[in-house]
Amino acid sequence: MADTRTMRMAGKDSVADGVVTVTLTDPDGGVVPEWEPGAHIDLELGDVTRQYSLCGDPADRSALRVAVLRESNGRGGSVYVHDKLxxxxxxxxxxxxxxxxxxxxxxxxxxxxxxxxxPLLPMLRTLAERGEPWQLLYGGRSRGSMAFADHLASAYPEQVRLHPQDEYGLLDLATALDDAAPGTAVYCCGPEPLLRAIENACRERDRLALHVERFAPKEVAPAPTGAFEVELARSGAVVTVGESESVLDALQRSGADVDFSCREGTCGTCEVAVLAGRPEHRDSVLTEDEQAANDAMMICVSRSCTPRLVLDL
Known part of the structure; x- marks a missing residue:
C-alpha cells in the first residue's frame, strides 16, 4: 500500500445498529493529512486492506474519522474493526x-x-457553510440502521428527507430526480442495486450530472482471454500479461514499481495514464465518459482490447 503512515485509534463509538465511527490521530500529536469532501483512506486491518470514506470535518486537522458497517458475510475488514480494533x-x-x-x-x-x-456528510457540511442549495434523500433498512440520521434531520430539517424502508418502502428516485432543477449535480453512494437504479434513471435525464461511488466492485462481463503486451513508455520495457493475471501482477513480476491498494478496481490507487492502445475497462471508479476516453485505466482489474498497451510508466 502506497503513501502509508502510522496512526493511533483514539476513539470508537456506536452511531447506529451495526455501525461504529473510528477516530484516528497522529501518535505524536501532529496534524493529520489535508483532505477534501469525498476522500477516502485505506486501513490495513490484519491481513487485508480496506477503503473507508472520511466523514469528519475537513477543517479539523486533529483527527480523521470513518464510519464502518459490520458485515458479517463480508470480506473481513469490517468484522476486524468491530471486534478487534x-x-x-x-x-x-x-x-x-x-x-x-x-x-x-x-x-x-x-x-x-x-x-x-x-462520503456525503462532509459535502453537506461544506455546502451548508457556503450557503449553496442542496437536498438529501437518505434511505436505509430502518431508522435504527441509518447512521447520523438524527443529527442530519435536526441540523438540516428543510433539506433532509429520511426514508427508512420498513416505513416507506424503496426510495422514490424518479420523483426526486424529476424535481431537481436542470444542471443539478446528483451524488449517490450506497448498495449496488441503488447505484444501478440511479444510473439507469439519470440516463433518461441528461439535464442532471450524476456522480457515484462504489464500496464494492460492480458486476462486469467475463474478461476477454488471451495474453497481451504492455509497453512502459518511460523505460521502453515490454511486459507480457498472461491470460490469467492482471496488468498489476505482470508489472510486479517484472519488477516495476507501481502503486496499488484494493486490487478490485474501486479505490483508484493504481490508475495509470494510457498513451496508446485501447483498454478493456473493468473498474468501478471511472465514469462511462472517462472510460470511453481510453486515456487512463486501473491496472489491477482492467485488461486490453488491443495486442499492446503503452502506459505512462
Whole structure:
C-alpha cells in the first residue's frame, strides 16, 4: 500500500445498529493529512486492506474519522474493526485519496443508501457553510440502521428527507430526480442495486450530472482471454500479461514499481495514464465518459482490447 503512515485509534463509538465511527490521530500529536469532501483512506486491518470514506470535518486537522458497517458475510475488514480494533491500537493508513470530489454546480441532490451516507456528510457540511442549495434523500433498512440520521434531520430539517424502508418502502428516485432543477449535480453512494437504479434513471435525464461511488466492485462481463503486451513508455520495457493475471501482477513480476491498494478496481490507487492502445475497462471508479476516453485505466482489474498497451510508466 502506497503513501502509508502510522496512526493511533483514539476513539470508537456506536452511531447506529451495526455501525461504529473510528477516530484516528497522529501518535505524536501532529496534524493529520489535508483532505477534501469525498476522500477516502485505506486501513490495513490484519491481513487485508480496506477503503473507508472520511466523514469528519475537513477543517479539523486533529483527527480523521470513518464510519464502518459490520458485515458479517463480508470480506473481513469490517468484522476486524468491530471486534478487534481497540482504542490505542496503531493502524497503517494510506491516503487520503479522492475519486468522488465535490464539483461546482448550481444545485445538488444527494442520495444515500445505508452506510453510503459517509462520503456525503462532509459535502453537506461544506455546502451548508457556503450557503449553496442542496437536498438529501437518505434511505436505509430502518431508522435504527441509518447512521447520523438524527443529527442530519435536526441540523438540516428543510433539506433532509429520511426514508427508512420498513416505513416507506424503496426510495422514490424518479420523483426526486424529476424535481431537481436542470444542471443539478446528483451524488449517490450506497448498495449496488441503488447505484444501478440511479444510473439507469439519470440516463433518461441528461439535464442532471450524476456522480457515484462504489464500496464494492460492480458486476462486469467475463474478461476477454488471451495474453497481451504492455509497453512502459518511460523505460521502453515490454511486459507480457498472461491470460490469467492482471496488468498489476505482470508489472510486479517484472519488477516495476507501481502503486496499488484494493486490487478490485474501486479505490483508484493504481490508475495509470494510457498513451496508446485501447483498454478493456473493468473498474468501478471511472465514469462511462472517462472510460470511453481510453486515456487512463486501473491496472489491477482492467485488461486490453488491443495486442499492446503503452502506459505512462
Amino acid at each position: 481497540a482504542v490505542g491500537d496503531l493502524v497503517e493508513v494510506g491516503g487520503p485519496r479522492n475519486n468522488f470530489a465535490l464539483a461546482p454546480a448550481s444545485s445538488y441532490l444527494f442520495v444515500a443508501g445505508g452506510i453510503g451516507i459517509t
